[in-house]
Structure formats: structure tokens, C-alpha cells
Amino acid sequence: MPELPDVEGFRRTLAACGQGRRIRDVRVADAGVLHGVSGRQLQRDLEGCRLAEPERYGKWLLAHTDGPTVLFHFGMTGGLLCCSRTDPPHPHDRVVFEVDDRQLRYRDQRKLQGIWLGDDAVAKVLSEQGPDALGLGRAEFVQLLSGRRGTIKAAIIDQSVIAGLGNLLSDEILWRAELHPRRRVAGLGSEEVRRLHTEMGRVLRSSVRAGCVPPRASWLTGHRDDPDPRCPRCDGPLRRGRTAGRTGVWCPRCQPEGD
Numbered sequence: 001m002p003e004l005p006d007v008e009g010f011r012r013t014l015a016a017c018g019q020g021r022r023i024r025d026v027r028v029a030d031a032g033v034l035h036g037v038s039g040r041q042l043q044r045d046l047e048g049c050r051l052a053e054p055e056r057y058g059k060w061l062l063a064h065t066d067g068p069t070v071l072f073h074f075g076m077t078g079g080l081l082c083c084s085r086t087d088p089p090h091p092h093d094r095v096v097f098e099v100d101d102r103q104l105r106y107r108d109q110r111k112l113q114g115i116w117l118g119d120d121a122v123a124k125v126l127s128e129q130g131p132d133a134l135g136l137g138r139a140e141f142v143q144l145l146s147g148r149r150g151t152i153k154a155a156i157i158d159q160s161v162i163a164g165l166g167n168l169l170s171d172e173i174l175w176r177a178e179l180h181p182r183r184r185v186a187g188l189g190s191e192e193v194r195r196l197h198t199e200m201g202r203v204l205r206s207s208v209r210a211g212c213v214p215p216r217a218s219w220l221t222g223h224r225d226d227p228d229p230r231c232p233r234c235d236g237p238l239r240r241g242r243t244a245g246r247t248g249v250w251c252p253r254c255q256p257e258g259d
């Protein structure tokens with residue numbers, strides 16, 4: 001599932017493939033991915049526009065142009081690909097942006113209305129986001145968590161608190177910080193919050209470089225799909241369960257539950 005590092009990868013793809021180039025045409029194969037805009041309007045408003053430097057905010061990608069901005073969200077399975085015109089079409093290419101001799105393809109197996117258009121959409125989406133997780137300073141991080149109710153996992157995957165973290169990143173960060181996902185925010189000591197912030201920065205920096213949360217052997221993420229997953233730190237069995245509405249993975253030995 002695309003989280004901050006994946007979207008950062010899509011931002012790089014968009015910059016390399018489209019920045020400074022004109023959108024010649026927009027072909028909407030499936031309007032089910034459009035949010036609040038018709039296929040016809042998307043095409044009409046973007047045709048001839050030149051793509052500017054793209055921006056990422058949390059899990060959102062902002063494709064600025066010299067006309068309206070297009071917002072992309074990638075839901076559970078989405079992606080943005082740079083293709084040549086001769087590349088064979090893919091059944092999940094929902095919208096194709098013709099950019100000079102290339103194509104930017106918004107591909108999504110599901111259809112979760114991930115494409116928005118215009119300044120009002122940008123303002124609405126950004127107003128619902130907390131500060132971006134990448135480069136978030138410690139003082140601000142502490143401030144964001146102070147006084148919060150509920151569990152730490154729920155808090156850090158809530159996009160209105162911190163933008164960009166999802167299921168994989170939060171599990172990885174909590175495992176590194178040796179904090180059980182169901183620990184209460186209010187019960188965390190200042191040293192634990194500091195650890196959480198440090199590990200968030202480390203995991204994000206490595207993941208952004210990789211363009212995904214890398215499934216390395218030394219990472220929790222590298223073992224979450226194993227049939228009998230074991231902790232790469234203590235070799236104990238990992239546990240899987242629902243926390244904050246998501247199926248998470250943690251090590252009961254490294255991440256004790258008691259506050």
C-alpha cells in the first residue's frame with residue numbers, strides 16, 4: 001500500500017517524466033477513479049497545460065501545472081508510471097496523460113477516486129492533513145502527541161495528526177522503538193517519545209531512498225509475510241493482530257504491552 005516513501009517515488013517519476021512538458025491529451029479509461037470531476041472536464045482543463053515541479057504532501061501527490069493542479073492519492077494499490085507510447089496498455093491504467101512523446105499512467109487495481117482537480121480540492125485536502133512526517137522536528141512531534149487519547153499506532157497513522165505514515169511504516173517504526181502498537185499515548189514517557197521520533201526519522205530516510213518500505217531481512221517489514229514470521233532482533237515469534245483497524249505485526253518480546 002502506497003505510503004509516504006512510495007508517493008515520494010511517484011513524485012520523482014512525475015518530475016523526471018513530466019516536469020516542464022505539456023499535457024497533449026488526457027484519456028480517461030475509467031471515470032471511477034475521478035473525484036468531483038468528470039473525464040471531459042479533466043481533459044478540457046488540462047489539455048495544453050505545462051507541468052511544473054511536483055510536490056508531495058503526506059500520501060498525496062500534487063501535480064502543479066500552469067493551469068489547475070491535479071491531486072493524486074494512491075489508495076491501496078495505486079501507482080504512477082512513466083511509459084512510452086509503444087508500451088502495451090495495462091488493464092488497470094485508469095487515466096493516461098499524454099506528455100509530449102511519453103505517457104504518465106495512473107494505474108490502480110481498485111477504483112478509489114484518487115484523482116482530484118483544482119485549487120478548491122487542494123485546499124480541502126491539505127486542510128485535513130497534519131504536518132508532513134518527513135523532516136518533522138522533535139519539538140513539534142512531542143507537541144502533536146501531547147494530550148492525545150488512544151493508542152500510539154492509531155495516533156501516528158491518523159493523517160490529521162501526522163501526514164504520510166501507514167500500516168507498514170508505523171509497524172516498522174514502533175518495532176524499532178520497542179513500543180507495543182496498543183500502548184496508550186498518554187502512558188508514554190518522554191524517553192519513549194524521543195525514541196519514537198528518532199526511529200521515525202531513520203525509517204523514513206531509508207524508505208524514501210528506496211521509494212518504498214524496503215522488505216529487508218533486518219527489518220520487520222522483511223518478515224511480515226513469512227509463513228512463520230520471526231523477529232529479526234530477538235528471533236522470537238512475531239504476532240499479528242488488528243490495531244487501529246489495521247492488521248499489524250509486532251514482536252511481543254521486544255514490544256511489551258504494559259504501560
Ligand SMILES: [Zn+2]
Nearest residue numbers: 231234251254
Ligand atoms: Zn523481538
